[in-house]
Amino acid sequence: MSAEKNPNDTREQELWERISTTEGAERAEVLDELSHLAYNRNKYNECLQLIESSLEIYYKLGGAHNYLKEMTHLYEGKAYCLENLKRPKEVAETFEVIAQLKAIDQDDEGLIEATRAAARAWYEVKEWQKCLDGHTAAKDSIDPDATPMSMGIDLLNIGMALAKLEQHQAAIESHLSARKLFKEAKNPEYVNWADRYVTVSYAEIGNGPEAKFHAKHYFNYSKVAEDMTMEGFARLSLGKAHLLCQEYEDAERQLVAALEQLTLEEKKPWEEILEANRALAQALVALGKEEEANTRLERIATIEETICGDDKAA
Secondary structure (H helix, E strand, O other): OOOOOOHHHHHHHHHHHHHOOOOHHHHHHHHHHHHHHHHHOOOHHHHHHHHHHHHHHHHHOOOHHHHHHHHHHHHHHHHHHHHHOOOHHHHHHHHHHHHHHHHHOOOHHHHHHHHHHHHHHHHHOOOHHHHHHHHHHHHHOOOOOOOHHHHHHHHHHHHHHHHHOOOHHHHHHHHHHHHHHHHHOOOHHHHHHHHHHHHHHHHHOOOHHHHHHHHHHHHHHHHHOOOHHHHHHHHHHHHHHHHHOOOHHHHHHHHHHHHHHHOOOOOOOHHHHHHHHHHHHHHHHHOOOHHHHHHHHHHHHHHHHHHHOHHHOO
């Protein structure tokens, strides 16, 4: 093993020594550089503390009016630290600050990207309206670099937020518009995502034929891509669509296959497993297999109480 000192360790020691001899903006710069070293060692809490200390100095020196670039850079670092620390609410709030700073800087591209990033984080914490507002603002922004893909992704995200808000007809329109743009961009992967999410909304409003049409596309993609996990979710969607169409034998076949695949996952997707069992029970009842349906519902009861809460249990 080499006895030579790590250059980063030497640099860090020099920076800490400078802290005691600097003040004002120079001190803020030293703290910023130290935060980079902490981030590169995956010490995200330490990095955050250094960033906050640097920002505090800049605020005392006049804030963004005097140090716009420096503060934007620090807030971006803060957002990345928070992402690594799995603190999505704070990530969203930080990206909203970044968006404000980008607006002051008249950086339209940066403003749009920060707005999208905030919206994605709001989705993660189930703040559906804030997510929708953010993605809608990004879509409505004048973006000279917009492409069919970027516009399609905005519409896909808007549709996902609308679905969570149970505005399914609007979600369908958004997803279908996104699907058209993804086809224009010749991107089958994202056409598939549009099919997946539009199927959910068609099922929610009880439109079995349209749900089945898009679920079949979703299923076909999973087979071509040879993605077993995706195939399980696709079979669930297709089974529910058959159920809506009163095609009970087809529904049973797809839902049984969906459960065979979903339960193979090391990290069990319990919500989807429960959903598939409930849908399968409905198909079994329609086929005159009430005893089998009741047995299946009894088996999942404890898991359902744990995942969904007693008030939603079967």
